[in-house]
Amino acid sequence: MIRKMHTEDFEAVLKIEKELFSSSPWPQDFFEYEMNGNPFSNLLVYEKDGKVVGYIDYWITYEQAQIANIAVDKEYWKKGIATELLTYAIKDAITQECENVSLEVRVSNTNAISLYQRFGFIEIAKRKNYYENNEDALYMVKPIGGLSNDDDISN
Numbered sequence: 001m002i003r004k005m006h007t008e009d010f011e012a013v014l015k016i017e018k019e020l021f022s023s024s025p026w027p028q029d030f031f032e033y034e035m036n037g038n039p040f041s042n043l044l045v046y047e048k049d050g051k052v053v054g055y056i057d058y059w060i061t062y063e064q065a066q067i068a069n070i071a072v073d074k075e076y077w078k079k080g081i082a083t084e085l086l087t088y089a090i091k092d093a094i095t096q097e098c099e100n101v102s103l104e105v106r107v108s109n110t111n112a113i114s115l116y117q118r119f120g121f122i123e124i125a126k127r128k129n130y131y132e133n134n135e136d137a138l139y140m141v142k143p144i145g146g147l148s149n150d151d152d153i154s155n
Helices: 007-020 028-036 082-094 110-118
Strands: 001-003 040-047 051-061 064-072 098-106 124-127 136-143
Touching: 001 082, 007 040, 007 051, 007 064, 040 082, 040 124, 051 082, 064 082, 082 098, 082 110, 098 110, 098 124, 110 136
Parallel strands: 064 098
Antiparallel strands: 001 040, 040 051, 051 064, 098 136, 124 136
């Protein structure tokens, strides 16, 4: 089940964040800001059997949507959870009449890149030394303008 993130979810979310992004995890105050201070943020969790096992933060600013953060507990990888979270965000962006959805992803994160490519994201640029450890990021975009009647957004 996908639902809005609450402060009670921070413990589970931070555990996933630290496990997956050990070199530069978002601290709790980032999530607090996204929840309470960023008017463009949509902060959601994926709950399975009463446990938070994934989350997504995406921003909708006028005609643009951006995936700021998405993660799934390693124990739940390859079960379609990231696909469901990304589908939810893209459908919301379509509903909000966004023209595209963008994101940055580590060049080494081949699993995520493959997922994004399946969704129709295309590589636009490489951002040199984007991450704290100087790893490059791929800047990827999925055009969605005019797709309000598209039933299959994940291609």
